[in-house]
Amino acid sequence: MGIFFQCGRTKIKRQRHAPTSKGVPKLTLACWNIRTMLDSADSGRPEHCSALIAHELARLNIDIAALSEVRLHEEGSLREHGAGYTLFWSGKPRTEKHLSGVGFMIKNSILPKLENLLTGHSDRIISLRLPLHNNQHVVIFSIYAPTLQTDPAEKNKFYADLHLLTQKVPADDKIIILGDFNARVGKNFDAWKGILGKHGFGNCNDNGRLLLEFCAEQQLTITNTIFQQKDSLKTTWMHPRSKHWHLIDYVLVRRRDVRNVHHTSVMPSTECQTDHRLVRCKLNFNLKFKPKRGSISRRRLQVNSLQSATVRDRFQANLQTRLENHSTDSTDSSPETIWHHIKNSILQSSEESLGFSLKKNKDWFDENNREIQDLLRKKRTVHQAHLALPSCHARKPAFRLACSKLQQKLRDIQNKWWTDLAEKTQLCADTGDHKGFYEALKTAYGPTYQYQPCSPRLSNSVHHTTTSKV
Structure with missing residues (x-):
């Protein structure tokens, strides 16, 4: 935005001053479909790919990420100490096939600000409530909508559940809905004013009409369509057969809160072997800090x-x-x-x-963080080269080879770490070093972060408390 001066036939535009600190984004959110990233092992312990996701989020300075297709059973949490994030998820019961599933990956520094526990409403909807300044709150939903081929009754049930949950949110609270809606809303700005912006993408399909009708009922705006940018910074998923890019992952906010949205854009540089791109949204929301209680930290002598x-x-x-x-x-x-x-x-x-021992809660990923970061940096370089020229037949195989080498190297590092830990544990047991033995056991099984969902649906289920050990 600027001021124009006309001199003859020439227009000179004078830019306004740089935005003040009030316009600087205070909260950065993201939504990401990670269908190919997290696996559900029989032991109920997610794979180490969650650590790779956490490092990508840390690189982009994401505060809270809404994850779709987590594909983990029931409910639980997993803390990544190295990257500084904690994963919460809500999925199907253990007796059913582990499809869909939603979750949040939240910075550990934000967890103390949560006044209430996260609520898992189903395997397609999970929510949290954060306090803001001026006695305001924001309710964030992470969703995964049914696909286009799903039975219409299931689609209607999903939107009915989401409609009921948004209706229960207090009128003064802000609402943000992030996730994979599996819908194309098109760019008919004239027909959907206030819901779509002037910079939409593609055509609208049946799922898109359901989403637009839901936004009209709840006075929501699709922020992906209000910013002018390249198509490559809008589209999030490529159809495997037609090879056409589509926009199906969205960030929705209440219409009155659009002025607080600084920017919504796709981040093509993110790469964690998933077929969806990450959508990042920067908002001018300032979280409320809880007053710190004075406490004396405990230190251990060496x-x-x-x-x-x-x-x-x-x-x-x-x-x-x-x-x-x-x-x-x-x-x-x-x-x-x-x-x-x-x-x-x-x-x-x-x-x-003697001195004091440094407190460390590290697993195999954290202890080899520098080496792993070098490997990720090399893979990211090849990925950027592939994005710069997708039509090149030599760069895509090079990128796949880099991914394969990274995965093999991660397995080698992990196996070596576990072998060394097993030898150390056995040596402590043989020599009678009970303290070293139990320290090794805690390294293998801890630390943990307790997660007790408060949803009535979850009250009778078994809650998982896992760590990043694989």
Whole structure:
């Protein structure tokens, strides 16, 4: 937006000043169909591909990502400590085939701001509620709509459920719906004013009409169509047979909140071996921070370093010096004073001689993070080259080869990590090192993040609490 001055036949445009801090996006959301990324093993533990997704989200600085086709049973959570995200999902019961499934991947720094737990309404809808400044809230839905070939009764049920849930949201709350709608809404701006923008894409189909009617009822706007940009920054999925690109993943907001949407665009650079592109939406929403409670952090001494003769001698000499100095200088010989000095002498000598152990909750992916990041960077370079010239017959095989090499290298790194951990655990068991043995067990099975959904549908189900160990 600018101001025009006319001088003769020439128009000169003077740009306004750069936007102030009030216009800077405060919240970055994304929606992504990850059909080929997450698997559901018989053990109920997702594969390490969730770590790759988390690293891609961290690279794009995504705060909350709505994931479609997660394909995991029931409900649960998985924390990725290295990338700083936690995955929550809602899927079908374990007795049914693990199709569909929805979820959120949320930054760990945002989790303390959640006033309520995430609610899994079905295998196609999950929601969360975040507090904003000025006593406002935003309700975010992650959805996965039925495909075009699905029975019409199932489509109607999905939109009826979504309509009921949005109706229950307080009128003052903001609503954001993200996900794979499997619908093409077209670009008929004149017929759907307020719902579609002037920059839509493609033609409308039956699923698109259902989505447009739902948006008209709920006063929602499809933000993908309101920004002028290249078609490659709009389309999210390529049809496997026709090879035509379509726009089927959307970000919907209430019509009155469109002014808070900074930008909605596809990110072609994201690549995690899924056939959908990630849609990123930047919003001018400022999350409300909870006041921090004053608490003393607990630190652990490196007691294992006493096995070294040098460290042990230094500790004994330090402690002996402190005790002798007190015995010569002190005049108070009461038991309380003596005990207080002995305790302080031991603690101070331990801090100086042993030091504190660094808290780490790492798995095989985190411990080899630098090497894995180098591999991902090489694969991303080949992917960018393929995107720059998709018609080149040599670049696509090179990209597939890079993906194959990355996958094989990840398996080798993972197997080596587990082999070393197993040998360490067995050595601790053979030598009677009980502390090292249980530390190794905690490395293999923990840490965990408890997730207790509050939806009535989930109250009688078994909740999974898993980690990123594979």
